[in-house]
Amino acid sequence: MTDKAKRQRIRKILYWGLPVLAILTVVLAWVLFSASHPELMPGPVAVWNRLLRTFTKPIGRINLLGHAWASLKRVLSALVFAWAFGISFGILIGWNRTARAIFGSIFEVIRPIPPIAWIPLIIMWFGIGETAKVLIVFIGTFVPLVINTSTGIRAVDEINIHVGQVFGGSRFQILTQIVIPTALPHIFAGIRTSVSSGWTTVLAAEMLGATAGLGSMVTKGWNGGDMALVLVAVITIAVVGFILSTLLSKLEKVVCPWNN
Amino acid sequence: MSESINQAPVKVAVRNLTKKFGDLLVLDNMTFDIHRNEFVCVVGPTGCGKTTFLNCLTRIHEPTEGDLYIDGVPADPRKHNISFVFQEPSAMPWLNVQDNIAYGLRIKRLPQAEIDRRVNQILDLMGLQDSRRKYPGELSVSAAQRVIIGRSFAMQPDLLLMDEPYGQMDVKMRFYLEDEVIRLWRELKSTVVFITHNIEEAVYLAQRVIILSNKPANIKETLTIDLPHPRSVSDPRFIEYRNYITDKIKWW
Numbered sequence: 001m002t003d004k005a006k007r008q009r010i011r012k013i014l015y016w017g018l019p020v021l022a023i024l025t026v027v028l029a030w031v032l033f034s035a036s037h038p039e040l041m042p043g044p045v046a047v048w049n050r051l052l053r054t055f056t057k058p059i060g061r062i063n064l065l066g067h068a069w070a071s072l073k074r075v076l077s078a079l080v081f082a083w084a085f086g087i088s089f090g091i092l093i094g095w096n097r098t099a100r101a102i103f104g105s106i107f108e109v110i111r112p113i114p115p116i117a118w119i120p121l122i123i124m125w126f127g128i129g130e131t132a133k134v135l136i137v138f139i140g141t142f143v144p145l146v147i148n149t150s151t152g153i154r155a156v157d158e159i160n161i162h163v164g165q166v167f168g169g170s171r172f173q174i175l176t177q178i179v180i181p182t183a184l185p186h187i188f189a190g191i192r193t194s195v196s197s198g199w200t201t202v203l204a205a206e207m208l209g210a211t212a213g214l215g216s217m218v219t220k221g222w223n224g225g226d227m228a229l230v231l232v233a234v235i236t237i238a239v240v241g242f243i244l245s246t247l248l249s250k251l252e253k254v255v256c257p258w259n260n
Numbered sequence: 261m262s263e264s265i266n267q268a269p270v271k272v273a274v275r276n277l278t279k280k281f282g283d284l285l286v287l288d289n290m291t292f293d294i295h296r297n298e299f300v301c302v303v304g305p306t307g308c309g310k311t312t313f314l315n316c317l318t319r320i321h322e323p324t325e326g327d328l329y330i331d332g333v334p335a336d337p338r339k340h341n342i343s344f345v346f347q348e349p350s351a352m353p354w355l356n357v358q359d360n361i362a363y364g365l366r367i368k369r370l371p372q373a374e375i376d377r378r379v380n381q382i383l384d385l386m387g388l389q390d391s392r393r394k395y396p397g398e399l400s401v402s403a404a405q406r407v408i409i410g411r412s413f414a415m416q417p418d419l420l421l422m423d424e425p426y427g428q429m430d431v432k433m434r435f436y437l438e439d440e441v442i443r444l445w446r447e448l449k450s451t452v453v454f455i456t457h458n459i460e461e462a463v464y465l466a467q468r469v470i471i472l473s474n475k476p477a478n479i480k481e482t483l484t485i486d487l488p489h490p491r492s493v494s495d496p497r498f499i500e501y502r503n504y505i506t507d508k509i510k511w512w
Binding site: 159162163164165168173256257258259 | 356
């Protein structure tokens with residue numbers, strides 16, 4: 001083996017090994033910390049046992065998967081609306097100057113408000129039922145979609161529009177066949193952000209009052225001093241979030257194959 | 261050197277074409293004809309308005325005065341079949357090679373069988389069969405430019421406009437693509453207007469060279485290059501043409 005090949009091999013092992021090493025270090029720190037301060041942090045074994053108990057003795061008659069699904073269902077229903085309205089609205093204000101002049105400024109004012117800040121108003125208007133939770137998640141997911149989509153629409157290369165004009169394309173053809181495909185990677189970035197911000201917003205919404213959902217598990221564990229339950233919920237949140245982002249990057253490869 | 265009489269019917273008639281941007285006069289009252297199946301090169305000093313001239317022909321800009329007629333009717337990209345090879349890379353990054361070539365044909369809503377036939381023909385001519393499913397981002401600069409040229413030729417345009425299409429290429433690739441464009445022009449019997457600041461390129465390609473003046477651009481002279489293709493750059497008559505045009509541009 002040449003020196004160069006050897007160095008490449010070492011580097012390959014290093015880049016494969018370093019993430020594993022990092023995770024092991026965190027787990028080790030967790031074990032050591034929980035062993036010395038069991039009252040502050042339950043250890044991995046305690047958390048694992050607590051996880052099993054969520055199936056044998058479900059919380060509010062719903063097991064862990066049921067809670068995860070309750071949260072996921074809220075996020076997905078909000079996302080369906082956010083994708084439909086957020087992408088259309090982003091295309092509208094990105095493409096049409098009049099629409100941008102009318103709605104752009106309103107949107108700029110609303111944009112920096114964190115979705116959680118709307119919770120009191122929404123609870124007052126819609127109660128604490130499913131509608132209110134889905135609506136809060138919708139607000140949290142709508143904003144990044146609009147921003148990314150309209151940015152993508154405006155980032156279209158003028159020369160590609162000229163190509164469409166020279167070939168005699170109508171304004172509608174230029175929008176659907178040139179401008180929107182150009183914006184797709186941006187739109188997809190918006191979708192990715194919307195999923196992760198939807199996932200964080202739903203937990204906040206659930207922590208304020210819900211009988212099902214991972215957020216309600218966190219609150220229940222917190223109120224009952226059951227830190228192992230809190231950690232079970234937190235780890236589930238991380239795992240679901242990881243699965244969602246993996247699925248999305250797979251989907252992106254299918255939808256925007258040129259962008260790899 | 262004089263202009264010879266072309267027997268073919270007039271394909272493109274440009275009449276008193278004038279373009280102003282505000283007070284800035286860029287094109288000044290240009291009038292000329294291009295005949296069917298003719299290969300015309302337009303040369304002129306840098307910044308004289310060559311690109312503006314092409315943009316008026318394609319209606320990216322509306323002329324301030326005068327007009328351009330194709331087969332006797334005012335040019336309109338919706339009615340006429342115009343193609344444009346831009347100076348900058350303009351392949352659609354989200355379409356693979358074959359879809360890029362089919363792009364204009366789909367806008368014109370040609371039948372699918374005809375689209376397939378033409379795309380295959382162009383892939384063969386351009387030597388792109390092996391990369392038909394690749395994206396422009398995966399191609400070399402010259403292959404991506406061949407896609408753009410192919411996309412334009414696939415339209416079998418009434419008028420093919422090329423704006424310094426080889427400006428970014430190295431000499432070897434330029435020679436290769438110059439021969440390629442001649443071959444395509446012959447096989448597909450298109451009418452070509454080719455803009456360049458490279459005089460040698462103009463003499464190598466054109467049946468007729470239109471020499472533009474400095475801004476505001478006007479036609480300084482039209483010159484028929486009476487040499488058979490393929491041409492040799494070392495042919496004394498070639499050199500004579502080249503020097504003649506160089507002098508014309510130098511002493512505007």
